[in-house]
Amino acid sequence: DAMVIQNPRYQVTQFGKPVTLSCSQTLNHNVMYWYQQKSSQAPKLLFHYYDKDFNNEADTPDNFQSRRPNTSFCFLDIRSPGLGDAAMYLCATSRGGSGDTLDTDTQYFGPGTRLTVL
Amino acid sequence: QQQVKQSPQSLIVQKGGISIINCAYENTAFDYFPWYQQFPGKGPALLIAIRPDVSEKKEGRFTISFNKSAKQFSLHIMDSQPGDSATYFCAASSMVAYKYIFGTGTRLKVLA
Numbered sequence: 001d002a003m004v005i006q007n008p009r010y011q012v013t014q015f016g017k018p019v020t021l022s023c024s025q026t027l028n029h030n031v032m033y034w035y036q037q038k039s040s041q042a043p044k045l046l047f048h049y050y051d052k053d054f055n056n057e058a059d060t061p062d063n064f065q066s067r068r069p070n071t072s073f074c075f076l077d078i079r080s081p082g083l084g085d086a087a088m089y090l091c092a093t094s095r096g097g098s099g100d101t102l103d104t105d106t107q108y109f110g111p112g113t114r115l116t117v118l
Numbered sequence: 119q120q121q122v123k124q125s126p127q128s129l130i131v132q133k134g135g136i137s138i139i140n141c142a143y144e145n146t147a148f149d150y151f152p153w154y155q156q157f158p159g160k161g162p163a164l165l166i167a168i169r170p171d172v173s174e175k176k177e178g179r180f181t182i183s184f185n186k187s188a189k190q191f192s193l194h195i196m197d198s199q200p201g202d203s204a205t206y207f208c209a210a211s212s213m214v215a216y217k218y219i220f221g222t223g224t225r226l227k228v229l230a
Contacts, residue, residue: 043207088159092161094216109154109161114159
């Protein structure tokens with residue numbers, strides 16, 4: 001059963017045309033993350049939510065925004081996509097909270113959305 | 119101090135051989151060290167993870183060796199198979215940060 005679901009799997013947009021990517025989870029995890037991954041590179045964290053608390057990475061461009069309306073869903077909005085924003089966008093979740101079990105910190109990734117900018 | 123250095127960048131191993139990937143970190147606050155496997159066009163999938171209170175963890179053909187004093191950890195894939203051909207990422211995090219610092223990745227190719 002899919003635990004972290006991303007839609008769509010492939011998204012094509014035009015230069016400057018806003019796009020929204022979605023992520024949902026069935027794990028009831030507290031933390032949700034958005035990563036950008038370009039070819040042959042490690043995933044780069046854009047931001048994460050701990051419950052409703054939003055945490056932006058210092059080097060994330062203002063062009064990228066996120067919303068988490070409830071525990072299960074999180075959205076990535078790219079307000080004016082540029083050619084350099086073409087990438088795989090990965091959503092991940094983790095349980096968070098206190099405790100020293102491995103599961104507390106483990107991040108579970110979705111299949112990703114491949115964004116193409118024309 | 120937040121970096122995780124991963125090597126080698128790429129690795130070619132014969133079927134049945136042992137694949138070894140190494141990572142090193144500086145931040146002693148890190149307390150969780152996972153390894154992820156990623157196939158092209160897919161999201162990373164957790165392989166195995168360890169906390170610094172143990173020096174080794176084994177799950178099937180995959181073993182993490184952890185050296186706390188040297189601040190290094192490594193992934194060993196025993197009896198490597200062509201289906202193991204993928205990119206492997208190490209990562210490190212601290213419980214309070216809820217964020218991973220990823221290594222740069224190792225592209226493994228196992229020859230049939």
